[in-house]
Amino acid sequence: MSAAVRHRLDALAARFGLELRGDGAREIAGVGTLAEAGPAQLGFLANPRYAAQLAATRAGAVVLRAEHAALCPVPALIAADPYVAYAKIAALFETLPAAAPGVHPSAVVAAGARVAPTASVGPLCVIEDGAAIEDGAVLGPHCVIGPDCTVGAQSRLVARVTLVARVTLGKRVLVHPGAVLGADGFGLAFERDHWIKVPQLGGVRIGDDCEIGANTTIDRGALDDTVLEEDVRLDNQIQIAHNVKIGAHTALAGCAAVAGSAKIGRHCLIGGGAGILGHLEVADRVTITAMSLVTHSIREPGEYSSGTPLEPNRRWRRNAARIRHLDELARRVAALEKDKHDE
């Protein structure tokens, strides 16, 4: 973080439409947690769970909701959603590595590739024939951009991102290291005694403002494209199979996986490690809790779960053994009820 950037509280209030309480001339040089922020830093109170920390904060100022302002011992910026306001202010203090326009001399750019003059191509990138890097896009070191791939304007590939073939990224897409987009979908046909590979002739289309986590994989479609609409957010190590469609503003947490041709709605939240089987549809505004498995289409918004509670192993073993005989247990209960009824 650069030590040089400083912002007055009154300027921050004006810029982000917040109400200021206290000394507007106070300068802020960074952000921190309520517990750790010092006098030159801005803290925030978004989760009421941390309200008890407010009285003792040493922060220079705090972003919070109006209801907490009375308890704040330092200047405050009042926001309807303090976490959103904090996110915007914090962005002022984020310093990204400089990315000068131009192609690093160590990069290998094919004659048939097109790189906008305002784009930045980092060391040891490989850009193949038919690829396009648009205005202001930034490729960190070690990216590989395959044939018929486009990196949209202002997109940023942090480092070591691979776009294999027929991948189109929209504008302002952010892709983290190790992500692989556009690898072959897993298409196989079984002939007598061995597998035949089914060619994967489609592509991948990623909408504007999407974010793709580290080591996440998104395969290209068999015939149609695999599609993420705008503002889809994927955490690390997520697997998106061929022909999947994900609606706008949906977010998937780490290690979630979506099988082929599943269609996920808009504004969904998919928990970490959750799985969605192939050829299903999930409605808009569905939440799937962590490590749940979706085995059938979901038509209604709401929260869905599978799995069993964590227990001490000895206790778990006893209960798990009973699950193996649950159908029989249910029949035995029905028999008791019938006996009762017949008495």
Added chain:
Amino acid sequence: MSAAVRHRLDALAARFGLELRGDGAREIAGVGTLAEAGPAQLGFLANPRYAAQLAATRAGAVVLRAEHAALCPVPALIAADPYVAYAKIAALFETLPAAAPGVHPSAVVAAGARVAPTASVGPLCVIEDGAAIEDGAVLGPHCVIGPDCTVGAQSRLVARVTLVARVTLGKRVLVHPGAVLGADGFGLAFERDHWIKVPQLGGVRIGDDCEIGANTTIDRGALDDTVLEEDVRLDNQIQIAHNVKIGAHTALAGCAAVAGSAKIGRHCLIGGGAGILGHLEVADRVTITAMSLVTHSIREPGEYSSGTPLEPNRRWRRNAARIRHLDELARRVAALEKDKHDE
């Protein structure tokens, strides 16, 4: 897809042993879904679920089973297995990036490495001493081939594949970007208060015609090798631990994981996200459904599952709470039965 490639229906029928119905002179320039294919494209009907789309198809021709031919409004190619026939025909329209023999000038090839003159080594590859790249093998950009590794004839490493050490790929092996083969197995011994690393002195052997997905990892063995027999198919983000053996023609879907020294049979199907514990054996022709955990050896072919059904969260919470007391519930039912019997 190249627009230049065109195939007459009668030529396709002859080449793949299919029965032609309709105009054999019709030319096909690509493939598509029944719903989307246009007059120059071949559609296919493999899953009877899509039979309703047949009447309205605008495809130039359709591959299907004899039983559906009567309903087909356009010329047809009759196949016993339309998906297999489609896969073979579609391959004619797949255009892979050209890979000229030779070593790209930006690659770093050690003096003690051996690269066949017909092999192609892409930009910025690193090939270390003792590695061998055999006839017609293709290494895309950014591959790293470590000591004592062999890439067999006609194998293809799409891009950014790492073979760490003592990895042998058979012929026609296809490896997708980000895969890491031959990293240290996870071997640790605990001495008093800290871990001691157990050297991983084995290797990895991959049989002919295997496919390894993007960001999949296959560790090398502790003493023996980790082995995939021929025609094993691994999807993306799969983890294969040290000393695992996987039988021929077995396929694992995305995010499956196999722990150390497990032995999986031939012709198995392991679902996405499934886990197999270490030192187990799984018989031939076993299917494990998605996200199931195999905790004991499986001796009989068949389909196996674990896990609980997805439910609306509120309902799930009520049922899950009961699982914690299932053993007690079963005892209560037994007590009721005993009372009944004693009456």
Added chain:
Amino acid sequence: MSAAVRHRLDALAARFGLELRGDGAREIAGVGTLAEAGPAQLGFLANPRYAAQLAATRAGAVVLRAEHAALCPVPALIAADPYVAYAKIAALFETLPAAAPGVHPSAVVAAGARVAPTASVGPLCVIEDGAAIEDGAVLGPHCVIGPDCTVGAQSRLVARVTLVARVTLGKRVLVHPGAVLGADGFGLAFERDHWIKVPQLGGVRIGDDCEIGANTTIDRGALDDTVLEEDVRLDNQIQIAHNVKIGAHTALAGCAAVAGSAKIGRHCLIGGGAGILGHLEVADRVTITAMSLVTHSIREPGEYSSGTPLEPNRRWRRNAARIRHLDELARRVAALEKDKHDE
């Protein structure tokens, strides 16, 4: 493995504090399993399950516990913990690729980076401004070391490791290919109808003697750092989210995942594919079995599990259907008990 290295049994006994039984002049040139080791190799018997193999071993010598020595047909090295002794002896036969000090001419090292003269930087590495590579550290090919990252003394990045920004590795840290440390944590705030990215201003700190598996990801913190204390061992494809803290000597098996701000104790064992939700605490010396999900803090040491047993699919379906009605079943049992009591 080098054929040249040979060690006399009496020298091994003296070096590692083991008791020798039999011919101390015998030379050992490698290690192997009891079943496979030949006369020039050392076998070991750590797991009593393999005791039956001892009588028939053709190994040159065997490391084992005193209680098994009488049954050993060849010279023996007696150890309190044969697996630990074996690990140390086996390390003598492990040959790592030579890593000469200096920077490979194909590497791209920024003017503002600092590389110790005794460090080794492999082909096609990229080291950015503000990065430091300390004494004796070894970077294999294709590593990317971003701004404000430090690779501690004697650490080894095998190949293709990415440290994105603000990552500090301690001494003797081993990182396997494809690992990504210091990518943005997954921080999002939802504003009206779209996501706002929350800047990730913290870093990652990895203690001495940690090991990080292939394709594992460790995100940097939002404000504080993500921290692994010393001697933490991570297998492949593990996901560690922002602000996680992991105590010393804890080991996580492949594909485990820890969500944001979770705090895991020391000497824990986290099974393969297990998940730990965010903002939880797990006490010291906790074991979580494979594919379990930790949904609440764990205050007591011990072993914990969730999930259901694997069953043949048809049987599983019947039992799983009953789980959906388990709450109702429990109520029905309570009703029967009440009836009984009321009689």
